[in-house]
Amino acid sequence: MVNLFRPRKTSPRLERLRNLSLFVNLTAAELQIVDGLLHERDYLAGEVIFDEGEEGQAIYIVASGEVLISRQEQVDAGRAAQAEANGSAAIHPRRRQWDTGRLAQLGPGTFFGELALLDNTPRSAQARAASACQLIVFFRDDFVGLLDTHARIASKISRELARHLGARMRDLAPAAGAHQHL
């Protein structure tokens, strides 16, 4: 009976999970609980994982392969206004031009779509498999359930998430500052 509560040997699968930055602080028992909530999906190169503007339900963690994050950017308002003034066909709202802006290419161990864990706002960018890849999916409802049932695990994940978002804000801050000076 006592043996039942002894820390279990970690399986290669749990070891792989532990190496992911989001779960780095979880113990073996905690990882096992989280493991029960995760899903694995395989994508081929070029396959869309989610679209910009889609309602986000889950966070994706790259287990293998690479993922391209891109954002559609509306053409510069000035260009549109100019085209409108010229009476070109491009000014028609239905035929408005869109550019695809590449934001990042993510490799194994990284994660994306993390804001979906916090709320159900639309995705801010499109994610597409840059190569054949395997992704681990963590669903928001499962995370919310974890907050209720295993607050300690959820707080550890939340802390890593907050760290990640903080680092991203720090990365963006100089760019925003530079932009202000331009």
Add this chain to the structure above:
Amino acid sequence: MHHAAPANHTVDESQHGSGPIVWAAIIATTCLLLFFFQKILWLVVPFLLALILYYFLYPSMQALIYRGMSREAAASIVTLGFLGLLSVIGVGLAPWVTSHIAGWQDIVIGYVQGGLQLLDSSLRALEATWGPLARAHLADTVAGRLTQGAGSVTDHLEPIVVGIMAWAPSLMLAPFLAFFFLRDGRRFQRFLGGAVPNAFFEKTLYLLNEIDRTSRAYFQGLIKLTVLDTLTLAAGLWLLGIPGPFALGLICAVLAWIPYVGSIIGGLLVVLVAATDFPDAPAMAYWAVARFGRVRLLDDFVYMPLTIGKSLALHPLVTVLMIFVGGAVAGVSGLMLVLPVLGVVMVIGETIGVIVTDPRLMARHRHALALRREQASADL
């Protein structure tokens, strides 16, 4: 490979709300399932009990897993613990049951005779008031027909006892099923999720979680309803001075899990108890019936839409109408099963409706299929 620049694909729920076709399909599927389920009640009833048991035992299993136990061991221990508790209660109650079992038949016969006496005295009171009824010898006619058609109480007790004995093995399935729900529920959910194409994955996962949420809310609603019914009825019966108001209230509340029919049986029970325990005060039985009727109306038209109906996010009118439809399609089993079945079918139907009417999701699925075909035939 060329990737067309996608348009903005914000999910606009107003565009994908369930239309009349989806709702017609939901109601038709619910009726069809109810019709099918009444044929396999021996499986459906233990399945429902197993689900209740699953939601009851799940937190304990999670606590054990959190302490480092494997899911398999935790599921086994929690189920065995529950069975052990049942055994302890059974052993504890055994002396009391064996000492009373001999008298049970007399008690039941006593209550039934009390009810018959109440009916007889009520009819004679009516005859005394209205001449035409006296001339028709209503009380004698009814008493004669009851004796002729109904036979003795013991004749009816036997099939009930045999019925319970026949259902017992099937009910034993409940803890067995609950164990596998606990142990393999997640695996099954993953298995189902794995069969879904990538394009629909998030939406489908959302669906599975919604079904889980709906089931949980339904059974929690049922427990809330039982508590509310028990307390309201017990308070009413206690005010009238009827013995054992809480036990009677609880039995009636559990019977009320079967809408309408359960209420009628519960009402009869209250009348029998009131008529037998107060043989010289028939007014007491009438008051008890009136109070019971008020609680049932409150339950069927207020509590049930507010607890179970609300948990399923159903309009109160739809809840009440669907209970009638369920009864018409599949009788007592239909009354009992209609709301949980409707809740699950509603979530599945609405989600399928959202997926198939979303052109972008369908386009992504076709694109993924083309990529897979291309990969499969790359070196041919």
